[in-house]
Amino acid sequence: MTITTGRPAPATSHRRGRVRQERLTAAAFLLPAxxxxxxLLYIPFVYTSYLSLTEFNGLGDPEFVGLDKYEEMFSDARILTSMVNTLIWVVGTLVLPVGLGLFIAVMVHGLRGSFWYRLPFLLPYAISGIAVGVIFSFILQTGGALTQALELFGLPFADARWLLDWPLNTIVMIVAATWQGAGVNALLFSVGLQSIPKEPVEAAMVDGAKGWTMFRHITWPMLAPMTTVVVGLSIVGSLKTFDIVWGMTQGGPGRVSETLAITMYKASFMLNDYGLGAAVALLLTVVTVTASLLYLRRQLAPAKEF
Structure with a gap:
């Protein structure tokens, strides 16, 4: 006959104590982060959300005005233009820097010394966005280097106002961003290409697949994990575009080339309308987070089925 004392066995008690100690240790490491x-994130977000509901010029106390700043934001034609420009940046960044990076990576993959083919495209990434903007501003400004070169050789578009006319100014700024960012995208895609197993590629080659057929049915599907990373980073980066635009046009002329990030900066720190700047910042945050979550959820959904 077994007599139960109601006390946990020594081994069980020791195990529970060890688990409790491990949890406390994990919490101690997690608390600083x-x-x-x-x-750095949640308190500023809450305060920005509060400011977006106020009239505040940086002096005195914020005056609560409800949703007035949001109504002003969506009724201001200049801010609506910056929303359109931001959308153009998203599409243009996916088409040019990502597309060109993928093309470079596929073209040099498997070549001897492929690193040296990618290096010229990678070097501009070491330059800051403001510096890229200054360089391309010198090239594309009225009477600048490009205009003089086109006039010298009698080529068309010598009279084009690259940085003055919309949407041409937004398009050429995306080209500048492509010059800076295509190389790092090519590097990331190259890493993805090197991680593709050789067996499916060799089997497809035995079946006669090559060129576009090989890329479409073998390379591109197996490159999906890296494509998810590159496209996700590009979407987030394009939504927050600031430095190249500021370096080339500062959102001008007449604020026609502004992005939401430029609008937020000008409203807050140049016009001292912190309520409107906070409303634009909150809109930009919500759009960025929502776009990222929707994209990642769609891309990672098939993986959850396995």
Missing amino acids: LALCVV
Whole structure:
């Protein structure tokens, strides 16, 4: 006959104590990171959300005005233009820097010394966005280097106002961003290509697949994980575009080339309308997070089925 004392067995008690100690240790390591996130992310987000509901010029106390700043934001034609420009940046970034990066990576993959083919495209990534903007501003400004070269050789578009007319100015700024970012995209795609197993490629080659057929049915599907990373980073980066635009046009002329990030900066720090700037910042945050989550959810959904 077994007599139960009601006390846990020593081994069970020791195991529970060890689990409790491990949880406390994990919490001790997580708390600094959690505190940092709260201080640097969540508190500013909550305060920005509050400011977006106020009239505040940086002096005195914010005056609560409800949704007036959001109504002003969606009724201002200049801000609506910056929304359109931001959308153009998203589409243009996916087509040019990502597309060109993929093309470069596929073209040099498997070649001896492929690193040296990618290097000229990778070097501009080491230059800051403001510096890229200054360089291309010198080239594309009225009477600049490009205009003089076209006039010298008698080529068309010598009279084009590259940085003055919309949407041409937005398009040429996306080209500048492509010069800076295509190389790093090519590098990421090259890493993805090197991780593709050789067996499916060799089997497809035995079946006679090559060129576009090989890329469409073998390379591109197996490159999907890296494509998810590159496209996701490009979407987030294009939504927050600031430095190249500021370096080339500062959103002008007449604010026609502004993006939402430029609009947010001007409203807050040049016009001292912190309520409107906070509303634009909140809109930009919501759009960026929503676009990222929707894209990642769609891309990672098939993986959840396995």
